[in-house]
Amino acid sequence: MIIRTLTVAAVATLALAGCSSSDPGSTAPNAQGFPETLTLAAIPAENSSDLKASYDPLIKMLERETGSKVEFVQASDYAGVVEGMIADNVDLAFFGPFAYVVAKVNGAKITPLGAVIGDEGEKPGYQSYGLARSDADAINGLPDFAGKKVCFVDPGSTSGYLYPTAGLIEEGVIKSGSEADVSAAMSPVFAGGHDSSALSIANGDCDAGFAFDTMVDTTMIEKGDLQPGQLKTVWKSEMIAGSVFAANDALGTEAIDKLTAIFTDKVNVPSLQAAGFCEGDACRVTDERAWGVVPAADSDYDGVRHVCDVTGSEKCKG
DSSP: OOTTTOSHHHHHHOOOTTTTTTTEEEEEEETTOOSEEEEEEEEEOOOOOOGGGGGGGHOOOHHHOOOOOEEEEEEEHHHHHHHHHTTTSEEEEEEEEHHHHHHHHTTTEEEEEEEEEEEOOOSSOOOOOEEETOOTTSSSSGGGGHHHEEOOTTTIIIIIIIHHHHHHHHSOSSSSSSSHHHHSSSEEEESHHHHHHHHHHTSSSOOOOOOOHIIIIIHHHHTTTSSSSSEEHHHHHHHOOOOOOEEEEEGOOOHHHHHHHHHHHHHHHHHHHTTTOOOOGOBBBBBBBBBBEEEEOOOGGGGHHHHHHHHHGGGGOO
């Protein structure tokens, strides 16, 4: 199946046999038309022992609006969430754009509920950064990554692997997105999180690497993990479609339509705060610290599919 090099731990974590609300053998829907329990799965974008805290306001809103108990599952990698959806052991999931596309390629029957935005009025989307230490005078662009120890995030990461490999192909550093070609051109390291990738570069464990924009520009600096100017950005990808909440089609059209309305109308800082679920920045959801969720369509991810075609990455295939 997908992403063969990843661990099976996450798949085991999400092997909730008999627990999934989208299981045909589950109990009848409640008065609002939802299962008794909804399973929501996600992976951390950064090193987090308590990812659930960033989902608490969302979970409270979902429980109020659906009448269901929301069970949150923190997976260890993208493969676990994708496999959980395919096996109907996950009802709702927060996907990076690449993981969303891969899930559909591999047979997951899912519908986008909405994409996250950083602030009110923004359009969903972000960029991948190619990074090096500010004092690394010999690294000023992707061609300089050749022969270096380079940190990627995860083989299933949109901004931490797929778009970077497309950039490396365009710059002539690698021939394709295959692991063999990447390994022939440089020494790749999978850091596991965007923050871990950036920290590895800052600490000198990697000569260069990749992470998404706001993690480096805002999140890690606000947390004190990076100092302003400690890293330099030597490459930026094109805009990437935003990370997306998706529903398992097994929930049914009516439930999915209701969920779409909940996510796009009520999962935002003002609504979550007005409901009394949180205060101020604590109302920002997911570890992307999103202001809210806006409508999204499957066609929004055609750019990711194009990059899959460019790279020829086996990660994009079923």
